[in-house]
Amino acid sequence: MSGAYFSMRDIVKQYRMGDEVQTVLKYVNLDLEEGEFLSILGPSGSGKSTMMNIIGCLDTPTSGDYILRGRKIGEQDQHQLAQIRCHEIGFIFQSFQLLQRMDAMKNVELPLIYAGVPAKLRERRAKEMLERVGLHDKLHHFPNQLSGGQQQRVAIARALAGNPTMLLADEPTGALDQETGKQVLSLFREINSEGRTVRISMLRESVSMSVRNIAYNRMRSFLTVLGIIIGVTAIIALITIVSGVTGQISSEFESLGAGKLSVSARGTLLKPGLTEGDLETIAALDNVSGVSPSVSSTVVAKSEYGWDDEISLEGRNETYFRMNDGLVKRGRALNRLDMDAQTRVCIVDGALAKKLFFGVDPLNRTLLVNGHTFTVVGVLSDDSNRDVMSQAMGGGDEKMIVPYTTALRLTGTAHISSLDVHVADTTKMDRVVDDLEDALYRMFNYKDDTYTVINMESLLDTMNTMLSMMTAMLAGIASIALLVGGIGIMNIMLVSVTERTAEIGLRKALGAEPGQIQLQFLIESFILSLLGGVIGAVLGVGISYVFAVAIGTDFRLSLMAIGLGVGFSASVGIIFGWAPARKASNLNPIDALRSA
Incomplete structure (x- = not known):
């Protein structure tokens, strides 16, 4: 008939089983008008279900034409077939096909989501x-809390909810009593008079369903993202x-003063080290703002209270204190007069003051060092022992600083083995280094293996480069765990697709398009990996904070690291979730339903 709701013309359906071809439907011709009821009768294996699957656009004939409301179904793509199943066909399955993780309300809402x-x-x-x-009293009961008849009613309600123009029912009243069965058949007649609904975006619902699926298998979800x-x-x-x-490290190097060069002189037999005249020559170089010599030794100091200890002695000049502002916490710094007069005054650190003076204010108290009496004129700040170069040169937890001229006399030497050169304009640092090395080359009779010039800024850059390389290497190793986690997500999502094959078939039968199925599984993978990334970020920040407190370093929260870690984990979820999502979207609905 030209005005038929659907027409079947010479429909043939065959299945190949090995070398044998089995014909289930053979040249079927049928027309159905709108409003008609049709019962398909026959013994088991006669092709009833196959014919219903073809009518419901779940399967395709081997040959022949199936025309639904003027459209040849064989010419429709997957998107168009999904639209037909979504808006025009309601399915009532004999085996109910209810999703166990959803209550009755959510099961009935399912086709409306895809609509x-x-x-x-x-x-x-x-x-x-x-x-x-x-x-009405079972709205939020799950399928395993309902009887067989109640589950069938939920399946019927789901088929009617989408306001379909055609209902396909496989024994819809088989599990119901006679009175309820009559009510169901009456509902089939009433449904045609009701209106249709309006389409909106699927993204929010896909996220909601994905979250429910993840929550349904909490432990498996957690173990899946453990690698992430x-x-x-x-x-x-x-x-x-x-x-x-x-x-x-940068702060400690900066505490030495910006633009500082450190000179270490091993000397020769004829010239064991630098002299005061050499210091004046170096101080006269262009762009040099000051020179601070250093004389180091280990001595035994004894307080006037009888307490003694082995300490580190440093000889410094007034430039050292001028270039290191805030070095003296109490008392005074050393001055030029102390250098010229070789005075026996000293500045002690807090540890030495506490140990040798037993908590008494050390200012103006005396110390006996190698038989010489020194008067304490100052106390160093608490940060003075964090000077990395002083530590490298033998500075301990307890030290005293004296005029370098006094230190030379105390140690019995006339030569200086190390000094700091302060540069006025750091943009001309390279030029100063060249001039300094040239001057030292001449001072040590043209032998360049008797001295070393260390550029603090270059040393800091080198250390930062090494730390960056080490960080990149360790981060690369850690990234392997992310990739392993991604493989774990892909594996579990493939398992999930296999476990939920019947569910995928049901969703497609209810009108879900391949892209919607793919989106749901992709979002599920994305949420899993993103959740792992967020948990990992919280743990990473917590561990780094505890580590910083434990070893006494600065805690510097890196937003770049957090963004990199979480972003990378989310990307891993999308990349490794693509294949399972694609597999789910490509499943044939009728084959998927048969797996139930």
């Missing part, structure tokens, strides 16, 4: 359909810890 119905309208429609089939958590934790902790250590 794009707004949430409030979905809930109202689902509640109305469940009340119509007598389940470990990888992100390691990356963020490494970058944050190294950033704090680098900042600490």
